Structure formats: C-alpha cells, structure tokens
Amino acid sequence: MKVVVSNRNNVGRVTFTKIAKVGAIQLSSLTDVNASGQQDGDVLVYNANTNTYIVQTLPKIDGGAF
Numbered sequence: 001m002k003v004v005v006s007n008r009n010n011v012g013r014v015t016f017t018k019i020a021k022v023g024a025i026q027l028s029s030l031t032d033v034n035a036s037g038q039q040d041g042d043v044l045v046y047n048a049n050t051n052t053y054i055v056q057t058l059p060k061i062d063g064g065a066f
Helices: none
Strands: 043-047 052-056
Touching: none
Parallel strands: none
Antiparallel strands: 043 052
C-alpha cells in the first residue's frame, strides 16, 4: 500500500519587515473625544448616544469614590 501526502494549503512564509509607530497623541487632537474641561483624576467614558468619548469625573455613590 502506498501513502500519498498532499499539501492543499500552499501557505508560504510570511515576513513582516516594517512596524508602524505613532508618537504621543493628545486626547484633544482625536475627533471622537471631547476632552474639554479635563482635570487630574478624570476618566475617559464612552457615550453610546453620541458615539464619542468624554472626559469626566465619576460621581460619588453611597459615600464611595471611584
């Protein structure tokens, strides 16, 4: 009995030679981020109604802080 092996994938070698690098970007330069009035300790929150991100302070609930 003869065994025949065939490679149907024909996948070759993949080589990545260049990697894109981006320098520092400020939040205010992004089109879908509203960073006006930001303060130290604020968080970035997604607003599904407007499909944008906003910088805001999270409220205190039941005496706890987030």
